[in-house]
Amino acid sequence: MTPGLAFFYGGMVKAKSVVSMMMLSFGSLGLIAVLWVLYGYAISFSNGGSDTFIGIDGWFGIDTSFLGLTAQVEDAAAPAGAFPSMAFVAFQATFAIITVALISGAIADRAKFGAWMIFAGVWATVVYFPVANWVFNFTLEDGKVVDGGWIVYGLGVIDFAGGTAVHINAGAAGLALAIVLGKRFGFSKGITQPHNVPLTLLGVALLWFGWFGFNAGSELAADGIAAIAFINTLAAPAAAMLGWIIIEKFKHGKATSIGAGSGAIAGLVAVTPACASLDPVFAILLGLVAGALCALAVDLKFSFGFDDSLDVVGIHLVGGIVGTLWIGIFGNGVGAAFGHGWHQFAMQALGAGAVLVYSFVLALIIGFVIEKTIGFRVKAQDEIAGIDTVVHGEEAYAFGADRG
């Protein structure tokens, strides 16, 4: 999915910054995979009950026996659980990688690669790794969460595959970085003209393909719940695509392919937390609502004047919030629409709000410090000339170049 994201974002920027845009995703792939193996997993999936745990259980901590995956290597020889914990390590690594990469859409055309890599490493360490612990780290007994991170266990938030930990988290950080880096030159509605539409659609296709693994795989078994997560991952994005292009048709008179692609992504984002809790009818409704709302939300950046270049806020933050809250209304066994009251909805809102605020504040601080020290944004003349040749010494499309 992360290279898919690189294509999705890469197609939407101008031709002279596509290498830079794609490198922000590939950089995350390189860096976060290494950090995850070294200490990320040890932070995200540490438990207070272990002797080797240092920190506050369910909040911040690290299990020193997980550093470099030492304990998981031992487990791989004779797995204690239903599957080797190492397989779960790898699965969750891909979540950490893409969450960081998602943020980069907010800073298109103008970020230094080195500054981005520093931001990515620090943000993953102080934001993603702990937040993944809050949301994804829990112990089940007889189908009930009996221990775990403060959001999933303390509040009882339902987030099946990462509406809060992945999408709200990345969306809030994207908003912070868009504010830190400021607007691109000539920031106006016209600037969103993508340079390569099929490249973006290729990204959508790769993301959707991968998302089946992301959502259905989060069940960690090929059972009925996995099949429900899978079917909702088919239905919701399809409906969201319709929702988005219908709004476009009314607002601008034309349905665009970028809108269809963005709609599919908005639906995938929204269904991520909810895919295991919804019957298909509510997944389709969620898709329609998320697609329509996100199509409206992407214009917020022009109203408020923050240059979230490729709509990380409009799609991931808004879509993530819609999907996370939707569980509180239409979730099986918890939703207010089925007479279970608004308790779950309130908890979902609290969990979503906590991740939003935490990620936004930390990203703002990290981004600001980087901007004030080594500088996050390239020089004005480099940005106008196009940053690919300046930052990476490459051109994506070397038409007519004399290469003897």
Place this chain on the structure above:
Amino acid sequence: MVHQNTTMFLIICSAMVLFMTPGLAFFYGGLVRASSVVSMMMMSFGSLALIGVMWVVFGYAMSFGGAGSGNFIGIDGVFGIDLNKLFLADVIAQAKAGDGFNLAFAGFQGTFAIITVALISGAIADRAKFGSWMIFGALWAIVVYFPVAGWIFNFTVTDGKITDGGWLVYNVGVMDFAGGTVVEIASGARSGSCGW
């Protein structure tokens, strides 16, 4: 847990088949002239959106309805709808009880419906209105694909023999493992008449 391996196999295969429709968009997209590639690709993506939703809402209920169920309205094996299968209700219930195989199969078959409709669009490159295409796609799926899929793909096997099902697969005994008639010939014939 029942049917774990087959459920996993179908989910993975569904992801692959769904991936074919954007693949088709690229195949067709590259064949047209540069100024109509977005339109060409949007016809496939439009099918993905529209048929994806329609399949879940009532397409599956039309293609895989059976007269034995008591909730069936129509002519068995030819044309009809199983009300108990609207919104995949029956297979969702099975999935909630722990067995995801039939739900995964419903999703798998959805990807067939999507690509069959998208295939047609190759016949009308460079000159179709998007809105008209979407209306055509929906109507064709309802009156052609969903019933035809029932003729071919909907059958009951007992001891390796087909003992009930759609009229082509059961009464005529046509062998069509993965859709030579329903997917390729149906969309090809329709494209022929569209082009003509």
